[in-house]
Amino acid sequence: MDKDQRQTIYEIFDQESPIATEMRRLYSNIRHVDGRSPKRSFLITSADRGEGKSTVASYLALTVARFRGRKSLVVDADLRKPKLHEIFDVPKEPGLFECLNGEIDPLEAIKDTPIENLKIIPAGRRVKSPAHLFEGDIMTEIFEKIKFYYDIVIVDSAPIIPVSDPMLISSVIDGVVLVLLAGRTPRNVSIRARNILLDANANLLGVVVNNMSEVLPYYYDYRYYGYTEDDER
Numbered sequence: 001m002d003k004d005q006r007q008t009i010y011e012i013f014d015q016e017s018p019i020a021t022e023m024r025r026l027y028s029n030i031r032h033v034d035g036r037s038p039k040r041s042f043l044i045t046s047a048d049r050g051e052g053k054s055t056v057a058s059y060l061a062l063t064v065a066r067f068r069g070r071k072s073l074v075v076d077a078d079l080r081k082p083k084l085h086e087i088f089d090v091p092k093e094p095g096l097f098e099c100l101n102g103e104i105d106p107l108e109a110i111k112d113t114p115i116e117n118l119k120i121i122p123a124g125r126r127v128k129s130p131a132h133l134f135e136g137d138i139m140t141e142i143f144e145k146i147k148f149y150y151d152i153v154i155v156d157s158a159p160i161i162p163v164s165d166p167m168l169i170s171s172v173i174d175g176v177v178l179v180l181l182a183g184r185t186p187r188n189v190s191i192r193a194r195n196i197l198l199d200a201n202a203n204l205l206g207v208v209v210n211n212m213s214e215v216l217p218y219y220y221d222y223r224y225y226g227y228t229e230d231d232e233r
């Protein structure tokens with residue numbers, strides 16, 4: 001189907017749909033998961049490719065942005081396989097790459113969407129090996145700045161097992177949501193992803209089991225998702 005015939009996410013996303021209900025539940029859970037002050041920034045990752053990170057990040061961002069008066073920003077930090085500019089139909093550049101590369105201020109990379117409370121920083125120019133970009137102080141400065149200006153920040157990222165970027169980003173984000181694909185992500189692989197995050201001291205808030213056949217993601221607190229302290233690390 002060509003682009004003009006495809007429905008945009010703004011048309012597809014229906015506040016009354018089951019997925020919207022699930023997303024509100026997810027948001028409520030991850031925001032208050034540990035009973036401490038509400039979380040305001042979330043990194044969405046998965047063990048491997050194609051498990052639904054960008055989908056969950058996008059729907060979550062749309063859900064959050066509908067809460068009145070809450071300034072929301074979604075960031076495409078998957079510089080290897082950027083997708084959010086397509087999903088939200090905004091220009092791809094300049095974006096996070098240009099910020100990380102010191103070319104522009106993060107506030108200059110922000111794009112409007114048709115939803116007043118929702119802004120986006122797309123991935124920016126294509127770069128072959130972006131890993132080193134996430135290692136420096138500039139990454140911290142970028143995220144500190146956007147967290148200052150926005151109430152809620154949602155970050156779509158690369159998968160955690162093959163790529164170190166999400167682990168590095170997790171240090172400046174309140175919490176991480178791990179997306180698993182129902183019936184596809186093997187248990188040992190999801191445990192490995194969980195352990196990478198925990199070893200990096202990331203605050204793992206929960207697991208979303210993305211069920212493609214049901215078109216419904218389900219949220220679980222990872223502590224109750226069949227992981228025990230005895231699992232091999």
Ligand SMILES: Nc1ncnc2c1ncn2[C@@H]1O[C@H](COP(=O)(O)OP(=O)(O)OP(=O)(O)O)[C@@H](O)[C@H]1O
Nearest residue numbers: 048049050051052053054055056081211212215216
């Ligand atoms: N619950 C779902 N129901 C139907 N289709 C889905 C669902 N979740 C994801 N998809 C589709 O599966 C494909 C992969 O999803 P998505 O791009 O969100 O995954 P990803 O983890 O971000 O992938 P990548 O690792 O390539 O960044 C997309 O075409 C998306 O539209």
Ligand SMILES: [Mg+2]
Nearest residue numbers: 053054078083
């Ligand atoms: Mg993606």
